[in-house]
Amino acid sequence: MIEQKQGLDRPMKRRMAINAITTNTGLFQFRTDELTNYHVDALKDAIGRGNELDALDVWEDPKSGKLIVIDGHHRLAAYLKAGHKQKIAVLIHRCTQKQARLLALEGNAKTRLPMTPEERYEAAWTLDSEGGYSKAEITKYTGVGDGTVAAMRRAMKQFKDAGDEVPTSWYEAKMLMKGWETFAGSV
Numbered sequence: 001m002i003e004q005k006q007g008l009d010r011p012m013k014r015r016m017a018i019n020a021i022t023t024n025t026g027l028f029q030f031r032t033d034e035l036t037n038y039h040v041d042a043l044k045d046a047i048g049r050g051n052e053l054d055a056l057d058v059w060e061d062p063k064s065g066k067l068i069v070i071d072g073h074h075r076l077a078a079y080l081k082a083g084h085k086q087k088i089a090v091l092i093h094r095c096t097q098k099q100a101r102l103l104a105l106e107g108n109a110k111t112r113l114p115m116t117p118e119e120r121y122e123a124a125w126t127l128d129s130e131g132g133y134s135k136a137e138i139t140k141y142t143g144v145g146d147g148t149v150a151a152m153r154r155a156m157k158q159f160k161d162a163g164d165e166v167p168t169s170w171y172e173a174k175m176l177m178k179g180w181e182t183f184a185g186s187v
Helices: 037-048 071-083 097-110 118-131 135-142 146-161 170-178
Strands: 010-014 054-058 067-071 086-095
Touching: 037 071, 037 146, 054 097, 067 071, 067 086, 067 097, 097 135, 118 135, 118 146, 118 170, 135 146, 146 170
Parallel strands: 054 086
Antiparallel strands: 010 086, 054 067
C-alpha cells in the first residue's frame, strides 16, 4: 500500500466494482512486460482460496472521473482471470497526473515483483526525457543512482546540442554514445 506523502491528500479507501476500474499501461506501467503470467496465476490461486488481495491504488482522473490503476495491474488481472464478481478494495488518489506517475513507480519499486534494473533505467530515462521531474524525484522513485541520472542528462544534452533526435531508450542512447566509458555512473 502506498503511504500518504507530504503534499498529497490521504487516499480514500473504497470498495468498487471491477468494471469501474480501468488501466492505462502507457501512463502508469513502467515494466518491460505489462504482466507476468505466473504472478497473475499465483494471485488468482490466492483469490480462489478465499483470500482478498491488497487494495489497488487507483488515480481518479480529474478530467474524466475514471479510476485508473496506478499500482495493482497484476492484482486486477488476477481478479478478472478468477471471474471475481464482488467489489474489491481500492485506494483512490486525487492528485496530479505527475504525482500519480511517481506513486506508480514507488509502488512498483516496493512490490514482491520488483522492477528489473533495466526497467528502472528505462523509467528514469523516460521521466527525464519528458521533463518536469527533478533529479531527486527521478532517483527517489526509480532507484537509479544520482550519477546515472546525471549521465543521462549529459547524454540528452549531447544529442540535442548535436541536433540529433534523442533516443527513446537509455539502452539505445548508450549504444549511440561515443566514449561511453567517460560518463560517470555508467551501467
